[in-house]
Amino acid sequence: MSDIPTASLGIPAPVVADDQDSLLSPGRLAWRRFRRNKMAMGAAIILLLLVLMSVVGPFLYTVSPDLVDPRNFRQAPNAAHALGTDSAGRDVLARLMAGGRVSLAIGLIAALISTVIGIAFGIIAGYLRGWADSVLTRIAEVFQSFPALIIIIVVVAFLGPSVPLLTVTLGLLQWTAAFRVTRGVTMSLREQDSIQAVEGLGGTPFHILLRHMVPAVLPHATVAFTLLTATVVMTEAGLSFLGLGVPPPTPTWGSMISEAQSLRILETMPWMWLPPGIAIAMTVMGVNFIGDGLRDAVDPRQSR
Numbered sequence: 112m113s114d115i116p117t118a119s120l121g122i123p124a125p126v127v128a129d130d131q132d133s134l135l136s137p138g139r140l141a142w143r144r145f146r147r148n149k150m151a152m153g154a155a156i157i158l159l160l161l162v163l164m165s166v167v168g169p170f171l172y173t174v175s176p177d178l179v180d181p182r183n184f185r186q187a188p189n190a191a192h193a194l195g196t197d198s199a200g201r202d203v204l205a206r207l208m209a210g211g212r213v214s215l216a217i218g219l220i221a222a223l224i225s226t227v228i229g230i231a232f233g234i235i236a237g238y239l240r241g242w243a244d245s246v247l248t249r250i251a252e253v254f255q256s257f258p259a260l261i262i263i264i265v266v267v268a269f270l271g272p273s274v275p276l277l278t279v280t281l282g283l284l285q286w287t288a289a290f291r292v293t294r295g296v297t298m299s300l301r302e303q304d305s306i307q308a309v310e311g312l313g314g315t316p317f318h319i320l321l322r323h324m325v326p327a328v329l330p331h332a333t334v335a336f337t338l339l340t341a342t343v344v345m346t347e348a349g350l351s352f353l354g355l356g357v358p359p360p361t362p363t364w365g366s367m368i369s370e371a372q373s374l375r376i377l378e379t380m381p382w383m384w385l386p387p388g389i390a391i392a393m394t395v396m397g398v399n400f401i402g403d404g405l406r407d408a409v410d411p412r413q414s415r
Contacts, residue, residue, distance in 0.1 A: 141330065141405075141408040141409050142408070144407060144408040145404050145405065145407075145408040148403075148404040148407060148408070150400050150403075150404065151400050151401050151403065151404025151405070152404070153400070154396065154397035154398075154399075154400035154401050154404075155397070155401055155404075157393055157397045158393075158394065158397040158398065158401065161211060161215070161390060161393060161394055162215065164207075164208055164211060165208055165209075165211030165212040166212060168208035168211075169205070169208050169209055169212070172204060172205060172208060174202045174204070174205040175202075175205065176201060176202065176205040176206040176208070176209040176210075176362050177201065177360050177362075178200075178201060178202070178205075179199045179200055179201060180196070180199075180200035180201070181199075181200050182200065183196045183200040184196070184199075184200050185197065185198055185200075185376075185380060185383070186200075187380075187382060188382055192204065194207065194382055194386055195380075195382040195383065197367070197370060197383050198370060198376075198383070203367075203382060203383060203386060204386075206362040206367060207362075207364075207367070207386050207387060207390065209362045210362035210363045210366070210367055210387060213274065213357060213361060213362065213363045214344055214347060214363045214364045214365065214391075214394075215344070215394070217274065217277060217278050217281070217343065217344075217347050217357075217363075218340045218341075218343040218344040218347065218394075219340055220278050220282070221278050221279075221281035221282040221285065221339075221343045222282070222285070222336050222337075222339035222340040222342075222343050223282070223336065224278075224279065224282025224283065224286075225281075225282050225283075225284075225285040225286040225288075225289055225336075225339050226286070226289045226332055226335060226336040226339060228282075228283070228286035228289070228290075229286040229287070229288065229289025229290040229291075229292070229293055229332070229335065230289060230293050230325070230328060230329075230332050232247050232250075232251070232286070232290050232293075232294075233289065233290045233291070233292065233293025233294040233296075233297060233328070234293055234294075234297050234320055234324050234325065234328065235247065235320075236248060236290070236294045236297075237293065237294040237295070237296070237297025237298040237300075237301060237324075238297050238301055238319070238320060238324060240298070240301075244294075247290070247294075248294075251286075251287045251290050251291070254284065254286070254287050255287050259281075259284040259285065259346070260346065260349065260350075262280075262284060263277070263280050263281065263284070263346070263350060263355070264350075264353075264355055266280050267280075267350070267355045267356075268355075271358075272355060272356060272357065272358045273357075273358065274357055274361065277347065277350070277356060277357065281343050281346060281347070282343075285339050285342060285343065288335050288338065288339060289332055289335040289336070289339065292328075292331050292332060292334070292335050293328045293331070293332055293335075296327065296328045296331050297324055297328060300324060300327050300328075330405075330409035331409060333405055333409075334402050334405045334406045334409065337398050337399075337401050337402035337405060338398070338399065338402045340398050341394070341395045341398040341399050341402070344364075344391065344394055344395060344398075345391070345395055347363065347365055348363070348364055348365030348368065348391050349365065350365065351363050351364075351365025351366040351368075351369060352365050352366075352368050352369045352372075353369075354369065364387035364388075364390055364391050365387075365391075367383070367384065367386075367387040368384050368387050368388055368391075370383045370384050371384035371388075
């Protein structure tokens with residue numbers, strides 16, 4: 112009796128641990144895969160700490176980042192100034208926190224603008240195809256053919272540097288990555304039987320795009336958003352280092368690194384440029400690791 116299979120008695124076999132993933136929703140399955148990626152989870156924790164430092168830190172460390180004190184000219188880290196002071200006697204730690212708020216805000220907002228534009232153009236090109244796809248693809252190729260850094264330098268030179276201008280310009284120039292991803296996913300979905308069935312039942316293109324295409328491409332666009340954030344943070348840092356980014360006295364991580372243009376400061380005063388450099392490196396690496404983790408999590412070809 113004990114050797115008779117349970118299936119022959121009409122009793123369903125218990126669900127084993129390996130089959131549990133098949134019972135989860137796509138969102139829960141992606142989250143489970145992401146959690147298994149130790150590098151991505153570690154990067155998410157580090158990035159969260161950087162965000163908390165930039166957002167909450169200024170409320171706890173109340174030293175003004177713009178307070179100029181010539182008596183504290185280029186002081187090394189001490190009890191009064193944990194990370195020392197810069198060439199104007201301003202507290203480096205206070206500027207690091209305030210600069211992180213500006214740099215991260217520019218990166219996130221510009222990446223969001225790029226992702227929204229890329230999703231809109233990508234869905235239209237992938238779903239309508241034909242002349243719409245050809246026109247939008249040629250426009251994307253034109254944007255890719257021009258170096259974004261040169262265009263930003265020209266725009267800033269004519270209109271003057273400012274946070275809104277820099278954010279919008281970066282957002283308008285970086286949308287091609289999200290466009291390529293969204294266009295490819297939409298073209299694949301366009302041929303599925305479920306979409307064909309909705310069209311056969313009289314579904315309008317607007318309804319199909321809004322209710323079916325957008326939710327399907329969002330996970331993939333999120334990966335592009337994370338990678339765009341890292342790109343924008345790096346670009347802003349480079350522009351600020353060249354003096355073409357956010358105008359002073361507003362601090363950013365890039366403008367803080369510009370202190371390292373002096374060889375004497377670079378060699379003997381690392382506290383003035385090393386903290387923002389580490390912050391930028393950790394942010395870019397963290398966002399890239401998170402993007403890789405999200406890409407593996409939302410890819411349906413990934414297995415246990």
